[in-house]
Amino acid sequence: MAAEFWYEFASTYSYPAAMRVASLAEARGVSLVWRPFLLGPIFASQGWRDSPFNIYPAKGRYMWRDLQRICDALGLLLRRPEPFPQNSLLAARVALTLEGKERAEFSRQVYAAEFGEGLPIADRATIAALLPKLGLDPDAVLARAESEANKARLKAECARAAELGIIGAPSLVTDDGEVFWGNDRLEQGLDWAAGKRA
């Protein structure tokens, strides 16, 4: 039993989801593939050139309050990075060069820096500082991340997300092609992946 966890580093609700998803999947015996992608191309195809939370201020106010309650309940710090949303291109490229547990751990560290500490993950220095904690050499990883092959790979991931019908992040996608959008759908999506569908 497997599921894909599609996430975007600029996405606020991907933060609590990234912190929760591994243990939820393990508890259900579901093996998880972490798939970083960019929502930008999907939003652009809907005519949005900015986060909908900025385009619609009332929606943004609601989201920040809702996220605060969610983080409070989980014991997660929440600090809004400036500007919001952060450019997540470099973080996504780096995550894509890592595999398995390294990718998951790097991704959680990016979210903790961005939304727990309010650090600018768009800055190369923020990303570079996370890599030694994983025993990785920042220069080597960043060079791989910015290779033409890896840039093309991320583009292909974004195209795949659109093809799957993903419209937001985080999204869980099951083997049989079901998409579950939102931090609040993780349990339902993983139950589905585990074969419990009612």
Next chain:
Amino acid sequence: MAAEFWYEFASTYSYPAAMRVASLAEARGVSLVWRPFLLGPIFASQGWRDSPFNIYPAKGRYMWRDLQRICDALGLLLRRPEPFPQNSLLAARVALTLEGKERAEFSRQVYAAEFGEGLPIADRATIAALLPKLGLDPDAVLARAESEANKARLKAECARAAELGIIGAPSLVTDDGEVFWGNDRLEQGLDWAAGKRA
């Protein structure tokens, strides 16, 4: 302990919410006030002249599939009314003339007709046919619903919803002004209303 349940008869996710909310509230000892309103004015203030599920087709496709899974899990029928969304003005006006359990029961019957059977609730005949089931006289109720006083009352309810920061339906609003948006937030909102906040 009390909470307000704000709902819109054209709203798809308000359907399962309306069917679930009374028992969820009762189980927590929360008394519930049913507050029908119209999302139209709120959507218009965001520049939308149609349902976002129609404006953004990918979002619409996702929503119908998501709603199907939710209804399947709850044992609720789902049949899409045509056109979607239905004009919900008359249903909201009628609901507002009823009080307490009568309002709740009428509201559940509207949702069952609209999304369970796919009936056009914009049609006067559909609404009129529901009232005798509640022991009410359709002509008398419709006359009250369309009185100038009741029309003004519904307008005031819509203004109040915007003032509370409501951006979608269904929404639960607690005594201390917290807004919980979505069928998937009912439990969290009612827990909050019952004093369990973590």
